[in-house]
Amino acid sequence: MPPQNRIHLSYIKTMNHSITFPGAKALTSLAIALMLAACGGGGGSDDVAGGGNEPAPPAPPSGTTHTLTVQVQGLPEGAALPIRYGDLSESLSASNDRLAIQASGTTRIALGKLELTTEQPYLVQCAFAEPLAGTLQSDGSLQASFSTDATQTVECSQKIALVLQQRHVVAPANKGSGLNVLTANLDGLQAQWLSPPLMVNKNTINNRVSALMNNELYVSASEDDINSPTGVELRATDGVTARLVKDINTAVNAGVGAGSDPGSLVALGNKLYFSAEAGPGGTTLWVSDGTEAGTQQVLLQGNAFINPEGLTVAGDKLFFRSQAKVYAIDKSGTVTDLGLTQTAGSFSVVGDRIFLTDDTGSQWFSDGTVAGTREFQAAWFNSAPIEFNGELYFSGAATSGETAKLHAIKPDGTGFRLVKDVIRVSPRFVLGDKLLLTVNQRGVTGSEWWVSDGTEAGTQIIKDAIPGPGGLAPEKIFSLGERLVFVTKEGEAGSQAPYYIWTTDGTAEGTKRLSAEGVEAFATKNIFKGWTQVGPGHAVFQIHEGGLNSNVAKLWITDGTPEGTKPLLDKNGQQLEAYSPGTQYAL
Structure with a gap:
């Protein structure tokens, strides 16, 4: 100064x-x-x-x-x-x-x-x-x-942040590939890999390895070194720099840290919950406010939660399962035993509640309180219901012994009714005043999109998008604002059949292949890693331009519109690439 x-x-x-x-x-x-x-x-x-x-x-x-x-x-x-x-x-x-x-x-x-x-x-x-x-x-x-006198502008931009596999990021010798953090503007510009990179935990890539909280992306990762002195631990990045939140498992062997291998990262308000292994005691539930001192085990009456599973946020509660018991945590950190037993299975979010099936086959809803955890016996759900216009829509019947069809019922268990006499139906998403569902009419139209306004007459196929018994058969469906985007093989069979990106807004005119410059038919190594939703309105996907033997993929972003589908470009205008070895699949 x-x-x-x-x-x-x-x-x-x-x-x-x-x-x-x-x-x-x-x-x-x-x-x-x-x-x-x-x-x-x-x-x-x-x-x-x-x-x-x-x-x-x-x-x-x-x-x-x-x-x-x-x-x-x-x-x-x-x-x-x-x-x-x-x-x-x-x-x-x-x-x-x-x-x-x-x-x-x-x-x-x-x-x-x-x-x-x-x-x-x-x-x-x-x-x-x-x-x-x-x-x-x-x-x-x-x-x-x-x-x-002068004016100086400060520019703020919203950024996507996700974990993808980057080539040549592993030290020493600067060789190999590793999962790293990538950020980019919502328009695809200013894309960049985190540098120096983080080696994100490969063992938990399908187990929520990252979560956004308080304007930082929290990841399960080690430093850019296979000989990391801390191993895989909880770290945070703002997209520019990274920091270690806490070395939970401090054990070191020949200079290499054991790491706690955080997994199932999920944010509830300004707290991050995850599983971690602090030592020989096994994997337990942890919570962090982003500071070292505020990162600690979650305890109930002095006891840790062993092998936490199914961490799911619904409303203002976090639900999880530990040793076959189901619990909820509110934003203050208070833990509630919901009195349910579930050895395996998942939780489905229905509004501000979860829906689950317990070990006896009984079906329950819970808002995270004991009083609000109730068995639902008024109908049988073949799949998780979806809220629409004050009712629960579902594939099911009055009892489990009947054929599952499209029904509706009020949340209090009254008003059970048949909406449409169709089978193999799956309510999917609500778009404004429309309920979108898929119906598989085998041998006729195959699996196609339907739309419903809640009445029998207003429940009908949007259009036979792919004529023939195969149908559109949408997969990997994302809700991006006013439309859905998804991938489809367009009726072709076989593991090597090409995939295409489609979109629907619930109308016949708006249900079509997403056609944008450079994006028509293309291939990616793995559909599950090559097609990822980031935030409420965008998805990132990969295009392998080098043929079946290429491990390098170009990165793209889409908001579900042709004009919003663009390559991810760095500050020099070069398109970013991901490294995706593995079995060849088309996208």
């Missing part, structure tokens, strides 16, 4: 008020101190930063004070960005988006950690944009120049 600023900032110790000027939302005590110094005011032993015997430099000449207006753009609702200058700090938001600072000479201005009042579905990154009213520092701060 220049000498004159040491004098100016010394006045902050005794001045805590602020003054508002026309055109400026805040002029704090920093501005007052700087203006006083510009007029020759101040003095005393505290005028030298840090004390000591260093003589105070002369005050700058009067008339050199200028205003720098810092304006933030692209900050989503529910987020606040602290701006630090000197010893002071102000927070900008979408509604309070500018700050006027008056000073002379130079002053360091830094962006603080984003503060969230609502959960954000994407990473948010903010940085000073060009043209810079000063010099950008290596830590991302701005050494602002007050030689003239």
Whole structure:
């Protein structure tokens, strides 16, 4: 910091008020101190930063004070960005988006950690944009120049964040491939791999190896080294840098950490829950607030939860199973034994509740409280129901001995009714005022999309998209806002049949193959790794352009529209690639 600023900032110790000027939302005590110094005011032993015997430099000449207006753009609702200058700090938001600072000479201005009042579905990154009213520092701060009145913009962008396999990231010898974190703008630009990379835990890639919380992506990973001294542990990244949250399993063998192998990562509010193995005691349930001290085992009456499974968020509760018992945790961390026994199986989210079948075959709903955990005997669900217009729609019947058809019933168990006399029906998603379902009419249309408004007459096939007995047979279905996107073999049989991306909005006109430049028919090594939803409105997919023997895939992003389907490009305009060895499948 220049000498004159040491004098100016010394006045902050005794001045805590602020003054508002026309055109400026805040002029704090920093501005007052700087203006006083510009007029020759101040003095005393505290005028030298840090004390000591260093003589105070002369005050700058009067008339050199200028205003720098810092304006933030692209900050989503529910987020606040602290701006630090000197010893002071102000927070900008979408509604309070500018700050006027008056000073002379130079002053360091830094962006603080984003503060969230609502959960954000994407990473948010903010940085000073060009043209810079000063010099950008290596830590991302701005050494602002007050030689003239100026405006400096801070640009914030929402980013997807996901884990994919990157080539040549494994140390030592910089060879091999590993799972790393990738971020990109929602329009596909500014895509980049985390560097230095993280080696994300391959053993848990199908077991929720990452979760977004408090504007960081938490991952189960080790450093970029096969000889990591900590092993696979819980780490966090903002997409630019990464940090170790806690070394849970501190055991080391020949310099290589044992690691706790975190898995099943899921966020509930501002807490992250996951399984981890701290030592010989086995895998237990853990919770983290993102700090080392706040990362600890979840206990109930002093006992840990062994081998937690099925971690699922519904409403404001986390549900899980441990040693065949079903539990719920609320946002305060209170654990409730729901009194249910389930050795295997899954939980289905139905509104703010879960639906499950226990070890006796009985079907239950739970809102995470004992009083709200009730057996449902008014109907038999062949599959998990879906809420639509105040009713539960499902494939099932009054009893398990009857043929499953499309029925509806009120959540309280009354109003049981047949909606449509169709079998092999699966309610899938609600899009606005439409319930979308698939019906497999074997030997006729095959599996195609249907739409329902809840009436018999209003429940019908959208269109016979792929004529013939095979049908459209949609797979890997994602809900992206106002439409669904999915992959299909378009009626062709066989493991090597090509896949295509389709979309539907519940209308005949809107049910079609997604045609975009560069994306028509293409191949990927593995459909389950090559087609991933990221956030509520986007999916990332891979295209293998080198033929059946290629292990390198180009990366794309889509929002389900042709214009929103674009390659992921880095800052130099080059398309990013993933590394995907394995059995060849088409997409």
